[in-house]
Amino acid sequence: MTANAKQKDTDQTMNFSADVARLLDIVANALYSNRDVFLRELISNAADACDRLRYDAIETPDLTKDNPNFRIHIYKDTDARTLTIVDNGIGMNRDELIDHLGTIAKSGTGALMEQMKAAKQDGADPLKLIGQFGVGFYACFMVASSVSVTSRKAGDTAAHTWVSDGRTGFTVEEASADDLAKLDGVRGTAITLNLKDDEGADFLVDEKLKQTIAQYSDHIDVKIFLNTPAQTESGEGQPANSASAIWKRPKSDVTEEQYTEFYRHITHGFDTPVLTSHWQAEGTIEYSALLFIPMMRPWDLYDPSRKGSVKLYVRRVFISDNMPDLMYPWMRFVRGVIDSEDLPLNISRENLQHNPILHKIRSSVTTRVLKDLAKLAKKDEPAFLTFWGQFGAALKEGLYDAHAHREDIFKICRFFSSHDGGESLMSLEDYIGRMKDGQKDIYYISGENVENLKNSPQIEGFKARGYEVLFFTDTVDEFWLQQVGDYQGKTFKSVTHGDIDLGDDDSSSAEDDVKDSAKKDSDDQALEALLSKFKDILQDEVADVRPSKRLTDSPVCLIAAADAPDMHMERVLKVQQNYAGMHKPILEVNPKHALVKKLISAGDEQVADAAMLLMDQALIIQGEPLKNPSEFARRMSEIMTKGL
Ligand code: ADP
Ligand code: MG
Numbered sequence: 145m146t147a148n149a150k151q152k153d154t155d156q157t158m159n160f161s162a163d164v165a166r167l168l169d170i171v172a173n174a175l176y177s178n179r180d181v182f183l184r185e186l187i188s189n190a191a192d193a194c195d196r197l198r199y200d201a202i203e204t205p206d207l208t209k210d211n212p213n214f215r216i217h218i219y220k221d222t223d224a225r226t227l228t229i230v231d232n233g234i235g236m237n238r239d240e241l242i243d244h245l246g247t248i249a250k251s252g253t254g255a256l257m258e259q260m261k262a263a264k265q266d267g268a269d270p271l272k273l274i275g276q277f278g279v280g281f282y283a284c285f286m287v288a289s290s291v292s293v294t295s296r297k298a299g300d301t302a303a304h305t306w307v308s309d310g311r312t313g314f315t316v317e318e319a320s321a322d323d324l325a326k327l328d329g330v331r332g333t334a335i336t337l338n339l340k341d342d343e344g345a346d347f348l349v350d351e352k353l354k355q356t357i358a359q360y361s362d363h364i365d366v367k368i369f370l371n372t373p374a375q376t377e378s379g380e381g382q383p384a385n386s387a388s389a390i391w392k393r394p395k396s397d398v399t400e401e402q403y404t405e406f407y408r409h410i411t412h413g414f415d416t417p418v419l420t421s422h423w424q425a426e427g428t429i430e431y432s433a434l435l436f437i438p439m440m441r442p443w444d445l446y447d448p449s450r451k452g453s454v455k456l457y458v459r460r461v462f463i464s465d466n467m468p469d470l471m472y473p474w475m476r477f478v479r480g481v482i483d484s485e486d487l488p489l490n491i492s493r494e495n496l497q498h499n500p501i502l503h504k505i506r507s508s509v510t511t512r513v514l515k516d517l518a519k520l521a522k523k524d525e526p527a528f529l530t531f532w533g534q535f536g537a538a539l540k541e542g543l544y545d546a547h548a549h550r551e552d553i554f555k556i557c558r559f560f561s562s563h564d565g566g567e568s569l570m571s572l573e574d575y576i577g578r579m580k581d582g583q584k585d586i587y588y589i590s591g592e593n594v595e596n597l598k599n600s601p602q603i604e605g606f607k608a609r610g611y612e613v614l615f616f617t618d619t620v621d622e623f624w625l626q627q628v629g630d631y632q633g634k635t636f637k638s639v640t641h642g643d644i645d646l647g648d649d650d651s652s653s654a655e656d657d658v659k660d661s662a663k664k665d666s667d668d669q670a671l672e673a674l675l676s677k678f679k680d681i682l683q684d685e686v687a688d689v690r691p692s693k694r695l696t697d698s699p700v701c702l703i704a705a706a707d708a709p710d711m712h713m714e715r716v717l718k719v720q721q722n723y724a725g726m727h728k729p730i731l732e733v734n735p736k737h738a739l740v741k742k743l744i745s746a747g748d749e750q751v752a753d754a755a756m757l758l759m760d761q762a763l764i765i766q767g768e769p770l771k772n773p774s775e776f777a778r779r780m781s782e783i784m785t786k787g788l
Contacts, residue, residue, distance in 0.1 A: 159313040161247040164282070168310050171282050178414065179343055182283040184360040186229045186335060187368065188409060189281060190216045193233025193333060194366045195462035197298050200234065202461065202489055207298045211329050216368045218357065218384075222348050225339045227288075228373075231366075232332035235297040241306040241316055245281060245293065259443055280412070285310030287344040288337035294323040298331040326373070354384065363390035363406040365460065389460055391434035391481050395422050407436045410455070411479050415439045418531045421480075421516045429504050435480035435513060441534040442477065450476060456496075457483035464493050469502055472510060472549075474541035477534070482509065507548065514552040521556055521571075529569060532558050536618070543624035554631050559588075560615040562607055566594035570614070572631055578612055585637035590616035590625075590712040596767055601698035602640045608696045609646055613639055622716040639694065642706030646693050670744045671735050674751065681755040682731060685771075692732030699737040700758045702729040702766060711766070731759060753779050 160168070194214035201208040217230040236244060284291050289309060296303035296319075305323045308314035326334035339347060346352045354370065361368055367383035390398060390406050407417050417436035424432045435454065444450045451466040453476065460483060471478060486501050496502065521528040542553045558569035563578065575586060587606055591597045597615040606613050616625075629635055637644070671691060678689040687705050695701055704711045708727035717723035733740055743754055760776045763769070770776050 156315050156317050157313060158242060158246060158316070160308075163248045164246065165312070167248065167279060167282055168285060171279050171285055171310075179286045180346075180356045180360075182286050182288075183229075183347075183356050184409060185280050185283045185412070187216065187218075187357070187361045187364060188412075190229060190231035190233060190333070191361075191364045191366045192462075193231050193235065195233075197234040197331075198461050199463065200298070204299070207331075210331070214366050215328070215383075216364075216366055217328060217370075217372060218353070218368060219371050219373055220348050220353065225344070225348065226336050227339060227344075227347050227353075228326060228334060228336045230326060230328050230332065230334040230373075232328040233298075235300070235332050236293075236295040236304075237297040237300055238302070238304045238316060240297070241293065241295060241304055245306055245308075246314060282310070284335070284337055287339055287347060289340050289344075290338045292323070292336045292338075293333060294319045294326055294336075295333040296327060296331055303327070357384050359405060360409065361385045363402060363409065365389045389457075389481075389483070391422065391432045391483055392424075392460070394424075398422070403434075403436075406434070407479070410481070411436075411438060413438070417479075418527050419516060419520055421513055423512065425508055429501060429508065430485035431505055431508075432483045433480065433509055433512070435478050435482075435509070437478060437513075437517075437531055437535070439530060439534070445477060445535075445538060452476060453479050455481045457481060458487045458489050459483070459485060461489060463487075463496065467493070467497065467502070469497055470506060472506065472542060472546055474538055474545055475510060475513065477538060478513060510546070510549050511552065514549060514556065517556045518552070528556075529558070532556075532569065537620050540618065540620045540624055544627035550628065560594045560597075560617070562598065562603055562613040562615070566598040566615055575612060575614060576632065576634065579634075580610055583611065585635045586614065586631065587611055587637055587639050588614040588616050589639045590621055590710065592767055593617055596765075599765070600640075601701035601762075601765060602694050602703065604696040604698060605646055605692075605694040606639055611646070619716055619720065622710075622713040625710075625713070638704075638710045640702070640712070641704045641710040644694065671740075674740070674744050675733060677748070677751050678731065678733070678755045681752050682759055685728065685759055686731045687728040688730045690730060690732055691735050694732060695734035695737070697737075698765075699734050699739045700762050701732050702762045703732050705730055715768075731762065733758075753783065757783070 197207060198214065211232060214232060220227045291308055293306040294303060303319040303324055304316055305319045306314055306316050339345065357368060357370060362385045364385055365387060367387040368385045370384040390402065403420050404416055408414060416439060418439050419437040422434045452471055454471050455465045456463045456467040456470050470482065482505060484505060487496060487499060536558065539553060540557065543550055554572055558571055560566040561570045561575065563570060589597050589600055589603055594615050594617055603613045625636060675689045702711065705727060711729060714727065743751055757779055760770050
């Protein structure tokens with residue numbers, strides 16, 4: 145058929161855009177194990193088309209005056225080996241057929257290809273990725289050797305037929321009388337699949353078809369009729385699905401499987417959500433919400449152009465799947481449906497965005513989801529930690545973005561800590577429960593990863609004195625820390641920043657007190673002299689050199705001055721915001737360290753080498769680059785040679 149059309153009128157023959165061609169390649173190669181999703185995709189497109197016309201008909205009722213009942217018909221022809229799906233939704237005109245079925249409007253196919261490659265190398269399941277991108281319409285080429293789409297846009301007179309074998313291109317022509325006869329009344333779309341001999345044969349079996357439709361469409365809000373062509377005049381019989389909006393049903397009427405199917409329908413995925421929240425809000429604002437949190441982070445979670453993914457309905461009319469302000473940006477991983485009873489239907493989507501009811505819904509939904517997450521943390525910790533690993537960093541953006549929800553977010557935040565050497569995630573509640581008598585602050589250290597942080601010299605003194613230190617390793621931590629001073633009256637305090645009063649409760653200082661005070665004075669003077677030599681040698685590198693209380697085992701560490709930003713924060717700002725200022729750190733020296741004690745009586749040249757080596761060491765431990773690595777190596781070898 146395609147070949148004929150090509151010969152007949154080359155003007156009407158068009159090539160797929162490059163990314164469609166690539167996508168079709170993937171469809172042909174990767175999806176074989178899950179072929180029946182094609183039906184899910186076609187049914188979902190048909191239902192979307194009905195949703196869109198339902199919305200447009202609010203303003204232009206004439207569009208549906210021929211038949212206000214939206215419906216989908218699915219039927220097969222065993223002799224011709226075809227399967228046809230008909231909807232009386234909004235339809236497509238010629239340009240739309242070309243644009244929507246010939247190109248991929250959604251960006252990210254390139255990213256999909258990259259990730260597919262990576263997934264294959266890691267032995268991961270590329271199917272999961274496809275789910276995130278949604279191959280949509282093109283999934284039908286898994287089972288069909290050619291596909292014909294006849295469509296008339298609601299309100300138009302012309303109708304067109306698009307035909308393709310899913311390889312290089314497609315044709316578009318005016319619809320023939322036979323094609324037109326497939327449409328349900330004057331509008332909508334009829335898609336006929338010429339089923340492949342092997343891969344498509346299943347779908348000529350009644351049972352298989354019935355079961356697949358039941359699985360994929362029970363929750364669809366449009367009636368689906370099986371085995372009757374759309375033009376059947378006599379009664380339509382029973383629809384194959386219950387065609388009631390699942391979110392409107394009471395929770396007790398919905399099974400776990402139905403929730404999961406609905407989730408897969410809206411996400412185009414194959415996974416199971418970690419959290420399902422379903423409720424009907426009554427009172428000052430009324431709405432139903434059925435929301436899910438996926439198991440896996442979407443590939444574009446941190447892409448600023450990522451759109452919202454909760455669908456807004458108003459009294460069961462679909463409004464938008466990208467309503468800004470319906471959800472907070474830091475909740476952008478939540479999927480599902482919110483259906484408002486209070487929002488007006490007869491105003492534009494743009495004006496809806498500024499409706500105060502929308503903000504009330506957002507606030508109420510946020511509170512509920514955070515509460516459900518807190519419950520999940522108690523009820524099923526492994527599931528909660530899966531969530532946290534995937535979305536914790538995004539959620540923490542809410543700490544500075546939404547003051548009103550801060551306390552609730554903090555309740556579900558989890559951090560690694562020195563308590564168990566960074567082995568497991570802790571809540572702030574855990575931390576506060578373990579605070580020492582008289583401890584006023586929540587101590588933390590931030591850096592690239594737990595592995596580095598747990599061995600940081602700066603936390604030695606805290607650990608030795610029994611103070612727990614939290615490890616902050618997400619970039620976003622540096623941003624909320626700038627805005628949020630405290631939690632439950634306890635100040636967040638960086639152990640690498642400014643002066644810290646650890647009290648003088650360690651036993652060694654008590655020993656010092658009873659020492660001969662003359663000896664102590666001379667020790668102090670000798671240390672002073674050493675530190676001032678250090679200061680001279682390192683004057684370009686550091687703002688100050690001073691004795692440390694933070695250290696027990698290491699000879700030195702770096703600290704940010706009280707009037708400068710914390711060191712890791714400064715690094716993050718430099719990368720993220722092109723922040724130029726680089727403050728010099730303070731070098732803290734451990735007076736009790738054997739090396740430092742020896743240096744007090746060492747010659748100037750040795751002190752100079754040691755100062756520079758110690759400085760470089762401090763940088764290395766923090767994972768920072770050395771200004772002059774070859775100098776470092778030279779000095780190191782020299783000292784080793786002398787030592788041997
Ligand atoms: P998606 O549904 O995610 O947009 P698809 O590949 O499933 O991607 O469909 C591409 C586009 O083709 C849809 O966005 C829609 O504009 C159009 N389309 C597909 N099927 C239909 C249909 N039955 N009626 C109207 N438009 C349709
Ligand atoms: Mg689709």
